[in-house]
Amino acid sequence: MRKYKVGILGATGMVGQRLITLMENHPWFELNTVAASARSAGKTYEEALGSRWCMTSPLPAKYKDLVMRDAVADAKKIADENDFVFCAVDMSKDEIRAFEEEYAKMECPVMSNNSAHRWTPDVPMIIPEVNPDHIKVVDYQRKRLGTTRGFISVKSNCSIQSYVPALNALRKYGIDKVLACTYQAISGAGKTFERWPEMIDNVIPYIGGEEEKSEQEPLKVWGEIKDGVIVKAEGIAITAQCLRVPVSDGHMAAVFASFRNKPSLEEIRYAWDNYENPIAGLGLPSAPKKFLNYFEEPDRPQTKLDRMLENGMAVSIGRLRPDTQYDVKFVSLSHNTLRGAAGGNVLMAELYCAKGYIQPK
Numbered sequence: 237m238r239k240y241k242v243g244i245l246g247a248t249g250m251v252g253q254r255l256i257t258l259m260e261n262h263p264w265f266e267l268n269t270v271a272a273s274a275r276s277a278g279k280t281y282e283e284a285l286g287s288r289w290c291m292t293s294p295l296p297a298k299y300k301d302l303v304m305r306d307a308v309a310d311a312k313k314i315a316d317e318n319d320f321v322f323c324a325v326d327m328s329k330d331e332i333r334a335f336e337e338e339y340a341k342m343e344c345p346v347m348s349n350n351s352a353h354r355w356t357p358d359v360p361m362i363i364p365e366v367n368p369d370h371i372k373v374v375d376y377q378r379k380r381l382g383t384t385r386g387f388i389s390v391k392s393n394c395s396i397q398s399y400v401p402a403l404n405a406l407r408k409y410g411i412d413k414v415l416a417c418t419y420q421a422i423s424g425a426g427k428t429f430e431r432w433p434e435m436i437d438n439v440i441p442y443i444g445g446e447e448e449k450s451e452q453e454p455l456k457v458w459g460e461i462k463d464g465v466i467v468k469a470e471g472i473a474i475t476a477q478c479l480r481v482p483v484s485d486g487h488m489a490a491v492f493a494s495f496r497n498k499p500s501l502e503e504i505r506y507a508w509d510n511y512e513n514p515i516a517g518l519g520l521p522s523a524p525k526k527f528l529n530y531f532e533e534p535d536r537p538q539t540k541l542d543r544m545l546e547n548g549m550a551v552s553i554g555r556l557r558p559d560t561q562y563d564v565k566f567v568s569l570s571h572n573t574l575r576g577a578a579g580g581n582v583l584m585a586e587l588y589c590a591k592g593y594i595q596p597k
């Protein structure tokens with residue numbers, strides 16, 4: 237099988253670097269183009285990065301000398317020479333909305349990490365193990381855009397990927413209300429401790445826009461396709477507080493939940509242990525073998541110990557117990573730049589390829 241040719245827009249950033257590492261040995265995808273801002277264009281990837289490489293593995297030798305393109309000015313060339321692009325850029329929402337749509341209209345599918353199109357009604361927001369059927373809304377989006385190949389798909393915010401997977405297994409019990417407090421890593425802001433020394437020995441109780449995303453995005457993920465758009469789920473009230481904590485990678489959530497049909501603790505554990513994974517059997521290379529993993533130990537999961545479970549693509553859960561105000565409480569954890577960003581984005585692209593929505597040109 238010929239590999240799919242792939243471009244990364246925002247290749248020098250935190251998510252872009254993760255995408256680079258995930259392309260290195262990918263069995264289906266071959267990195268063909270690296271692009272970022274006009275500041276980087278014309279330089280080799282290594283020169284454009286300067287001292288910014290912050291992955292724990294070394295910069296893959298085969299990508300060092302790739303010549304950077306300008307993701308905006310060179311859009312036509314990039315769209316023509318790739319089967320699809322990943323996009324993770326730091327630009328204004330209006331700019332991102334316009335520029336992602338431009339790629340789609342040039343018949344280049346866009347697998348986006350950015351939030352700009354998350355509320356475009358016919359753009360699916362995919363967590364592959366949770367709502368893979370939402371990819372069907374792409375048929376309507378293509379009609380609107382007038383394309384045959386091109387479309388945009390987004391992944392959700394990284395914060396919700398720590399707790400929505402655990403709650404999704406419990407939807408059959410009628411989730412009524414949820415309170416989630418998230419403890420989010422600094423890589424979620426595209427930062428390291430070197431570049432953000434104020435975070436050492438500190439907690440910052442504010443992440444702009446994050447609480448609204450954490451409360452609203454699960455409702456789109458749990459929504460339904462009606463009349464060519466995704467209509468939000470109703471009847472679930474979510475409230476969130478999001479804190480930045482001094483860890484490099486990994487978002488932890490403390491979750492409280494109440495249900496209309498009260499499950500026992502045993503039923504909840506059974507639902508997690510026997511999660512019916514809708515993408516099992518598709519053979520997607522980045523899919524974890526076990527999506528939801530419950531830890532019996534009272535002090536697990538821990539961010540540092542458990543964020544890399546199944547290459548950072550699994551979700552770790554622990555501390556399930558009754559609550560005095562809600563029915564139950566528990567904690568859950570996922571890796572924010574792998575499961576929550578680049579890894580989730582790659583898995584989403586694999587899903588579209590497996591389902592025939594992206595085909596080699």
Ligand SMILES: NC(=O)c1ccc[n+]([C@@H]2O[C@H](COP(=O)([O-])OP(=O)(O)OC[C@H]3O[C@@H](n4cnc5c(N)ncnc54)[C@H](OP(=O)(O)O)[C@@H]3O)[C@@H](O)[C@H]2O)c1
Pocket residue numbers: 245246247248249250251252271272273274275276277284306307308323324325326327349350351393394423424425426427572573576577
């Ligand atoms: N970090 C996470 O955990 C995470 C999780 C989920 C989603 N996201 C989202 O992913 C996106 C990228 O986040 P990040 O953390 O990777 O950001 P980042 O580390 O700040 O990187 C930003 C990237 O955008 C590029 N860029 C900036 N201005 C540009 C322009 N005018 N045209 C083209 N490219 C431009 C930069 O290129 P230069 O090097 O040329 O400046 C760089 O490659 C954001 O939308 C963010 O919200 C991040």
